Amino acid sequence: MLKVGIVGCGMIGKEHAKRLQYKIQGVEVVAVCDVFEAGAKAASDLIGGVKIYTDADQLIADPDVDAVVVTTPGNFHKNPILSAIKAGKPVFTEKPLTTTAADCKEIVDAEMASGKHLVQVGFMRRYDRGYNQVRDLIKSGEFGKPMILKCTHRAEGVDASYTTEMAVTDTAIHEIDVLPWLIGEGEEWDEVQCLFPRQTKNAHEGLADPQVMIMKTKSGVVCILEVNVNCGFGYDINCEVVCEDGVINLPCPSFPVTRKNFEVATAIEKNWILRFIDSYDVELQDWVDNVAKGTTGGSSAWEGYVAALTADALVAAQKSGKIEKVVTGGTPDFYKK
Numbered sequence: 103m104l105k106v107g108i109v110g111c112g113m114i115g116k117e118h119a120k121r122l123q124y125k126i127q128g129v130e131v132v133a134v135c136d137v138f139e140a141g142a143k144a145a146s147d148l149i150g151g152v153k154i155y156t157d158a159d160q161l162i163a164d165p166d167v168d169a170v171v172v173t174t175p176g177n178f179h180k181n182p183i184l185s186a187i188k189a190g191k192p193v194f195t196e197k198p199l200t201t202t203a204a205d206c207k208e209i210v211d212a213e214m215a216s217g218k219h220l221v222q223v224g225f226m227r228r229y230d231r232g233y234n235q236v237r238d239l240i241k242s243g244e245f246g247k248p249m250i251l252k253c254t255h256r257a258e259g260v261d262a263s264y265t266t267e268m269a270v271t272d273t274a275i276h277e278i279d280v281l282p283w284l285i286g287e288g289e290e291w292d293e294v295q296c297l298f299p300r301q302t303k304n305a306h307e308g309l310a311d312p313q314v315m316i317m318k319t320k321s322g323v324v325c326i327l328e329v330n331v332n333c334g335f336g337y338d339i340n341c342e343v344v345c346e347d348g349v350i351n352l353p354c355p356s357f358p359v360t361r362k363n364f365e366v367a368t369a370i371e372k373n374w375i376l377r378f379i380d381s382y383d384v385e386l387q388d389w390v391d392n393v394a395k396g397t398t399g400g401s402s403a404w405e406g407y408v409a410a411l412t413a414d415a416l417v418a419a420q421k422s423g424k425i426e427k428v429v430t431g432g433t434p435d436f437y438k439k
């Protein structure tokens with residue numbers, strides 16, 4: 103039985119605590135940590151009462167903790183991940199790996215120096231059934247090579263703390279990670295651009311919304327991504343892959359199709375927690391299974407670093423209005439799959 107400590111007891115921390123304690127096989131949550139003791143206590147109470155810490159390093163050093171889950175806000179990921187690596191303990195961190203490429207690089211360097219693959223980044227879309235079905239169809243070769251990706255990342259609304267940059271670092275970061283994985287091994291982003299179309303009346307002051315991000319891979323696949331986080335009608339993730347010999351669309355979550363009042367209707371998921379709820383289950387089960395084998399799955403620290411470099415280029419493109427290059431310097435042998 104893998105004994106896990108969770109660092110960060112906000113919304114996603116509590117979700118994962120319950121998931122790990124009650125749904126996932128082969129794991130037990132033995133400790134939780136939050137700088138706000140009340141937050142840690144609330145999470146502990148949800149899972150039957152486990153040890154509480156307010157200092158992440160103390161939780162990580164606890165000999166009862168075999169592996170660590172980091173669910174703090176993204177800008178606080180770095181230190182607990184580095185401490186876990188130092189302690190030689192496997193660590194699953196929510197996305198993004200960290201919010202700057204420089205911090206991600208420190209993690210990559212520390213993991214390589216440790217000589218062990220310890221870090222998995224929680225990009226849950228790689229575990230989504232629909233994305234996997236699309237990936238298998240692309241892999242089959244029956245549709246020819248992918249050429250264009252038309253994607254939407256829409257949310258009902260965001261709160262006042264959401265910034266123009268977060269459209270990249272918090273939201274588009276999912277497409278940045280999942281799309282190269284979706285279309286083929288070895289794919290990498292090459293250049294990116296950001297356009298600001300007419301702005302919605304629904305966004306709070308200072309937030310640029312919607313945004314259109316155009317990204318091109320090294321092999322020439324072009325992605326046109328609409329990030330539109332005040333659409334008002336639900337959480338609406340779409341991805342159409344235009345290939346040489348056909349088109350593949352990501353399936354939407356299935357809801358009944360109703361007919362009434364001269365209308366055919368079907369629901370749209372309300373938020374991301376619900377939209378990807380099954381993917382989170384599959385993802386954490388895979389992490390636990392991998393840890394038991396001494397391996398990692400999903401996105402590696404290197405892939406988290408590349409996602410952050412791409413996000414940096416997109417943020418630069420937001421400001422410059424120009425096409426910006428993504429420069430990774432090539433995958434180190436340690437991370438080659």
Ligand code: ISE
Binds near residue numbers: 257272273276374
């Ligand atoms: C949130 O943190 C997520 O990860 C969601 O998947 C994304 O859609 C949302 O924009 C983020 O704030």
